[in-house]
Amino acid sequence: MTLFPPDDALQLHRSLIDTAHALADAARAETLAHFRQSGLGAENKAETGFDPVTEGDRAAEAAMRAILAERRPGDGIFGEEYGRTEGTSGLTWVLDPIDGTRGFLSGTPTWGVLIAVCDATGPIYGIIDQPFIGERFEGGLGQAGYQGPLGPRPLKARRGVGLSEALLFSTYPEVGTQAEGELFRRVSARVRLTRYGTDCYAYGLLALGHVDLVIEAGLQRYDVAGPIAVVQAAGGIVTDWNGGPADMGGRLIAAGSPELHAEALAILSGIGSAGDAA
Amino acid sequence: MTLFPPDDALQLHRSLIDTAHALADAARAETLAHFRQSGLGAENKAETGFDPVTEGDRAAEAAMRAILAERRPGDGIFGEEYGRTEGTSGLTWVLDPIDGTRGFLSGTPTWGVLIAVCDATGPIYGIIDQPFIGERFEGGLGQAGYQGPLGPRPLKARRGVGLSEALLFSTYPEVGTQAEGELFRRVSARVRLTRYGTDCYAYGLLALGHVDLVIEAGLQRYDVAGPIAVVQAAGGIVTDWNGGPADMGGRLIAAGSPELHAEALAILSGIGSAGDAA
Numbered sequence: 001m002t003l004f005p006p007d008d009a010l011q012l013h014r015s016l017i018d019t020a021h022a023l024a025d026a027a028r029a030e031t032l033a034h035f036r037q038s039g040l041g042a043e044n045k046a047e048t049g050f051d052p053v054t055e056g057d058r059a060a061e062a063a064m065r066a067i068l069a070e071r072r073p074g075d076g077i078f079g080e081e082y083g084r085t086e087g088t089s090g091l092t093w094v095l096d097p098i099d100g101t102r103g104f105l106s107g108t109p110t111w112g113v114l115i116a117v118c119d120a121t122g123p124i125y126g127i128i129d130q131p132f133i134g135e136r137f138e139g140g141l142g143q144a145g146y147q148g149p150l151g152p153r154p155l156k157a158r159r160g161v162g163l164s165e166a167l168l169f170s171t172y173p174e175v176g177t178q179a180e181g182e183l184f185r186r187v188s189a190r191v192r193l194t195r196y197g198t199d200c201y202a203y204g205l206l207a208l209g210h211v212d213l214v215i216e217a218g219l220q221r222y223d224v225a226g227p228i229a230v231v232q233a234a235g236g237i238v239t240d241w242n243g244g245p246a247d248m249g250g251r252l253i254a255a256g257s258p259e260l261h262a263e264a265l266a267i268l269s270g271i272g273s274a275g276d277a278a
Numbered sequence: 279m280t281l282f283p284p285d286d287a288l289q290l291h292r293s294l295i296d297t298a299h300a301l302a303d304a305a306r307a308e309t310l311a312h313f314r315q316s317g318l319g320a321e322n323k324a325e326t327g328f329d330p331v332t333e334g335d336r337a338a339e340a341a342m343r344a345i346l347a348e349r350r351p352g353d354g355i356f357g358e359e360y361g362r363t364e365g366t367s368g369l370t371w372v373l374d375p376i377d378g379t380r381g382f383l384s385g386t387p388t389w390g391v392l393i394a395v396c397d398a399t400g401p402i403y404g405i406i407d408q409p410f411i412g413e414r415f416e417g418g419l420g421q422a423g424y425q426g427p428l429g430p431r432p433l434k435a436r437r438g439v440g441l442s443e444a445l446l447f448s449t450y451p452e453v454g455t456q457a458e459g460e461l462f463r464r465v466s467a468r469v470r471l472t473r474y475g476t477d478c479y480a481y482g483l484l485a486l487g488h489v490d491l492v493i494e495a496g497l498q499r500y501d502v503a504g505p506i507a508v509v510q511a512a513g514g515i516v517t518d519w520n521g522g523p524a525d526m527g528g529r530l531i532a533a534g535s536p537e538l539h540a541e542a543l544a545i546l547s548g549i550g551s552a553g554d555a556a
Contacts, residue, residue: 153314210383
């Protein structure tokens with residue numbers, strides 16, 4: 001953000017943060033209107049050609065794009081549903097209206113709306129929003145915060161936990177390709193507890209200090225941009241499986257502390273050279 | 279319930295249902311007081327000798343037992359934390375104050391409080407309560423209901439879904455012993471989607487009509503009594519892997535329809551004779 005003098009920078013930061021919350025509010029309404037409507041799925045699909053998940057996905061991204069067109073017309077957009085819109089400001093909004101569509105489809109409450117704003121260095125601010133429970137994790141541009149049903153909580157990753165005491169999360173037990181899955185299972189065999197099925201929610205739990213490691217593969221840019229900003233703002237470390245930047249997706253490891261990150265990375269980086277992520 | 283003439287039976291049913299909700303309310307308060315306190319875990323354990331999960335588990339069961347002692351002193355109790363208390367009424371309350379302690383420990387919101395009242399035939403009424411989200415599933419004694427953040431919803435299992443279109447849930451990908459896990463994976467290979475990590479919450483989603491199959495092994499009586507009552511009240515089918523009663527735990531299959539239950543059971547029952555459940 002060195003392009004802007006301090007006062008302008010503060011004003012820009014305020015605009016970005018306010019806009020991100022406006023996007024999350026809009027996506028919350030659109031996704032909830034379609035959540036747990038699977039009982040209506042068949043008829044719905046016959047009428048519109050889409051299932052409720054696809055409808056919620058598209059409605060939420062369209063609502064977010066309408067807000068950006070009005071409030072931040074110079075910014076670019078990269079969305080999971082409607083692709084890329086070029087901008088002029090050097091900033092790009094990376095949007096995943098429903099991260100965890102399979103969880104959404106089956107009624108579980110750990111899918112989320114992912115929102116990030118990125119400059120040339122990567123994500124600078126992000127939100128993970130869980131509309132059904134009413135939880136919002138935000139981080140970046142000097143902010144690190146959480147709001148949920150029990151009120152606000154500090155967003156601070158847990159430190160001082162070694163690999164043998166760590167709680168590890170991943171969405172699918174397979175974790176990417178056969179080779180990737182084998183490396184994951186080497187880490188999993190060393191930790192205290194491994195849990196599955198949480199999609200983006202796991203990054204929120206890491207940022208709250210309840211989970212120590214999230215390891216995934218086969219990710220897209222829109223899957224990771226929001227979570228990276230949130231986890232980093234909470235003091236966590238996010239890289240690819242070779243210790244390089246993870247903000248374009250592929251293989252990702254998020255850890256609560258640099259020490260734990262190094263322990264797990266030593267196992268994962270056995271996969272080979274950088275740049276061959278799925 | 280043929281021991282009671284109709285008017286007395288209605289009065290008894292009202293007493294049981296009111297008591298069950300009072301237990302769920304008390305357990306909700308006690309468990310939430312300990313949920314997501316893992317940041318304090320180490321100090322807490324040093325002071326009391328227990329981690330927050332164990333403390334929440336014990337406090338919630340103690341609170342429920344105190345209510346039963348006052349309101350239903352003749353009923354027996356079988357609780358996960360404090361074991362068996364004999365009764366004289368022929369009714370037994372089966373309590374699991376925190377089903378999904380590993381999920382609770384890691385901050386995920388799909389653990390639950392399980393409450394059931396059983397007579398000689400098995401569970402006749404049950405509650406699955408998720409305190410953090412504020413969701414309650416209840417079923418039995420003529421009731422089948424759900425309350426959650428978006429209001430009440432009908433509790434009705436989905437029918438007309440064949441195995442190839444079914445959504446299958448289980449808590450752990452391993453699913454019991456090696457042999458049990460292999461049979462599970464034969465079913466999993468035939469369904470549309472398999473998800474993990476939900477503990478008792480999966481039975482609630484089945485009763486709401488979003489999930490079609492839940493298959494687990496290595497269960498205890500207190501893990502299954504509440505879910506069985508809820509799923510059956512929603513029109514679902516619950517048995518062991520040989521089609522017999524599942525209310526003492528072991529291996530369990532819950533399905534939204536008799537047809538789907540039969541399809542999956544034909545695969546699972548390959549394990550051998552009845553009565554050898556873990």
